[in-house]
Amino acid sequence: MIEGLELTAPMDSGLYLELEPLVMDVAANEWKNSHLFSIDDVAQAIWEHMMANWKHYEGRDGALIRHMARRAARNFCRDMRTQHMYATGAFLYTPGMVRRFLGDVVWCAAGDCLDVDARADLSVAFSYLTRGQKAVLYKKYALKEPLARNAEQVAESRAVAAITNRLNSGLRLSQASPDAF
Numbered sequence: 001m002i003e004g005l006e007l008t009a010p011m012d013s014g015l016y017l018e019l020e021p022l023v024m025d026v027a028a029n030e031w032k033n034s035h036l037f038s039i040d041d042v043a044q045a046i047w048e049h050m051m052a053n054w055k056h057y058e059g060r061d062g063a064l065i066r067h068m069a070r071r072a073a074r075n076f077c078r079d080m081r082t083q084h085m086y087a088t089g090a091f092l093y094t095p096g097m098v099r100r101f102l103g104d105v106v107w108c109a110a111g112d113c114l115d116v117d118a119r120a121d122l123s124v125a126f127s128y129l130t131r132g133q134k135a136v137l138y139k140k141y142a143l144k145e146p147l148a149r150n151a152e153q154v155a156e157s158r159a160v161a162a163i164t165n166r167l168n169s170g171l172r173l174s175q176a177s178p179d180a181f
Contacts, residue, residue, distance in 0.1 A: 022065065022066055023043050023069060024039075026066060027042040027043040029070070029073075030042055030077055034081075035169065036080050041080070042073050046072050046076075050069070053068075056068065081168050092168050093168055094164065095160050095164050098160050098167070099141075101118045102122065106122050106126070107142035121167055122163060122167075125162075125166040125167050128166060129159050132155055133158065136155040136159060137159050140156055
C-alpha cells in the first residue's frame with residue numbers, strides 16, 4: 001500500500017467496479033495509439049491520481065469525475081512524451097507550432113522553406129486527414145482565406161489537433177502516405 005493513501009482513498013471492489021468503465025474509456029480516448037506508452041499505463045496514471053486526490057473526486061457527479069480523469073490522463077501522456085523527447089532528442093509539436101508551420105513552411109516554394117523537417121513531418125501527417133479537414137486547412141493556410149463558418153473553424157481546430165497528435169504519438173514517419181503534399 002502507498003503511504004498516506006489508505007486514509008484518503010476508500011477504494012473497495014464495488015467502487016472500483018463502478019469507476020473501471022469510466023477510467024478505461026478515458027484512458028482509451030487519451031492514449032491515441034501512442035507507441036511511447038500503453039493504454040494500461042494511462043489507466044494506471046488515472047487510478048493513481050484518483051487515489052492520491054480522492055477528496056477531490058468524492059461525491060462528484062460523473063461528468064466532473066470524467067473531466068478530472070481526462071486531465072490526469074492528459075498530464076500523464078504529456079509527461080511521457082516530454083520524457084521521451086528529452087531521452088531521445090525527438091521533437092514535440094504544439095498546436096501553435098503546427099499552425100505556424102502550416103502557414104509558413106508547408107505551402108511555400110521549396111526554395112523558400114525555412115524548416116524542411118517540419119514541412120516533411122506535416123506533409124505526412126496531413127495526408128492522414130479527412131478530405132474536409134484537408135480542404136479547410138488548404139483554405140486557411142494556402143489560400144489565406146478566413147474561415148467564415150463555425151463548422152470550418154471547428155474542422156480547422158480538429159485537423160490541427162489530429163496533426164499534432166499524430167506527430168507526437170511516435171507515428172511521425174512510420175508509415176508515409178503516398179498522397180502527401
